[in-house]
Amino acid sequence: MTLARPEPLAATLRQIERAAGALATASVSRMDETLPWFRELPADQRSWVMLVAQAGVQSLVNWLRQGGSSGGPQAVSDEVFDVAPRALARSINLQQTVALIKVTIDVVEEQVPFLAVKGEEQQLREAVLRYSREVAFAAARVYARAAESRGAWDARLQALLVDALLRGDSADVLASRAAALGWTDAPPVVVVVGRSPGGEAAVVLHGVHRAARRADVEVLGGVHGDRLVVVVGGAVDPLAAAGKLLPAFGPGPVVVGPAVPALEAATESARAAMAGYRAAPAWPAAPRPVNADDLLAERALAGDGEARRILRHSAYGALARTSGELLETLDSFLIHGGALEATARALFVHPNTVRYRLRRVAEVTGFAPLTPRDAFTLKIALALGRLEPGTQGEQHSKSP
Numbered sequence: 001m002t003l004a005r006p007e008p009l010a011a012t013l014r015q016i017e018r019a020a021g022a023l024a025t026a027s028v029s030r031m032d033e034t035l036p037w038f039r040e041l042p043a044d045q046r047s048w049v050m051l052v053a054q055a056g057v058q059s060l061v062n063w064l065r066q067g068g069s070s071g072g073p074q075a076v077s078d079e080v081f082d083v084a085p086r087a088l089a090r091s092i093n094l095q096q097t098v099a100l101i102k103v104t105i106d107v108v109e110e111q112v113p114f115l116a117v118k119g120e121e122q123q124l125r126e127a128v129l130r131y132s133r134e135v136a137f138a139a140a141r142v143y144a145r146a147a148e149s150r151g152a153w154d155a156r157l158q159a160l161l162v163d164a165l166l167r168g169d170s171a172d173v174l175a176s177r178a179a180a181l182g183w184t185d186a187p188p189v190v191v192v193v194g195r196s197p198g199g200e201a202a203v204v205l206h207g208v209h210r211a212a213r214r215a216d217v218e219v220l221g222g223v224h225g226d227r228l229v230v231v232v233g234g235a236v237d238p239l240a241a242a243g244k245l246l247p248a249f250g251p252g253p254v255v256v257g258p259a260v261p262a263l264e265a266a267t268e269s270a271r272a273a274m275a276g277y278r279a280a281p282a283w284p285a286a287p288r289p290v291n292a293d294d295l296l297a298e299r300a301l302a303g304d305g306e307a308r309r310i311l312r313h314s315a316y317g318a319l320a321r322t323s324g325e326l327l328e329t330l331d332s333f334l335i336h337g338g339a340l341e342a343t344a345r346a347l348f349v350h351p352n353t354v355r356y357r358l359r360r361v362a363e364v365t366g367f368a369p370l371t372p373r374d375a376f377t378l379k380i381a382l383a384l385g386r387l388e389p390g391t392q393g394e395q396h397s398k399s400p
Helices: 010-018 020-034 043-065 087-091 094-110 121-167 171-180 201-215 238-244 263-282 292-301 305-320 325-335 340-347 351-365 372-387
Strands: 189-195 218-224 227-233
Touching (some): 010 020, 020 043, 043 094, 043 121, 094 121, 121 171, 121 218, 121 227, 121 263, 189 238, 201 218, 227 238, 263 305, 292 305, 292 372, 305 351, 305 372, 325 372
Antiparallel strands (some): 189 227, 218 227
């Protein structure tokens, strides 16, 4: 007949159980003395900490009974933190939790001579030290799970907000969803669109926020199919800020919409950025990132009605409303392949006159004919204007 092995530290464990309430009270009292931030917690949160401390002492007893005192790799159950609401993890960060654990362990260590029976003091002290390590790991696991859950929830909220932005939902809908994410609406606000790098949305957005912290801007984002849509606020130079966010995007073009004063007006920026992203492959040499307004010609060719309207009004319409010689000069300049001398001969004027008129074209339209990209845009604008000549009087919406 085999005799049952005696429970290690049996008498000591009974004394710890009897002293559990007093140990928890002493621990909370020490926290109040040594941790200034703990004194500022509301009464309900302080009571939760008391419950966690009591559960921690009971967990120590259970851990020791399960073999923790033998030095084996016995893990502490995360259930020690389940007595407190999950909201406590949002009020007390991981660093503060570790400080609370340290105070509790210090109090228990001080009481070792009174808790342990004669001859078991050193064994209990070593077991408490091992337990403190395991309970710290358990706290880290709890906070890691909370962070993962919060990250996934934030990713879903951001995706819903971006979807509402692209649909053009009301300002109230945008404001309420942005407020839930802590958005401060720092002006100006722009929308940036590019290819998503792939993977979980929460991971992608984590990369966006990490890049935003380095750029010192405010961001919200969402993954829509293979596209990553990012709302940027508070950037003095939106294009430069978008450049600092490039590591968060996948390969391919990254398009920056026009700046607007607030999130409620960002639908305009989002539409322009999305249209620019769709049209960007037509300009393989486009910079990265590129402004959506620099893609007006490609957007117009791709069927973007807003880009066509802007070009008809800001270029063709603006020239048609002048004396007429500017439109004639530009037309001839484009027909002759950008050659000043040939244009001057065709118009029977001096080349300097052509140069002067082309400078006036740039002042009126915002596009410089002597720049190849702007000359291409102007050529598209003239074609659009002549196809729909009745639209010259449209309301101007883009400053040249």
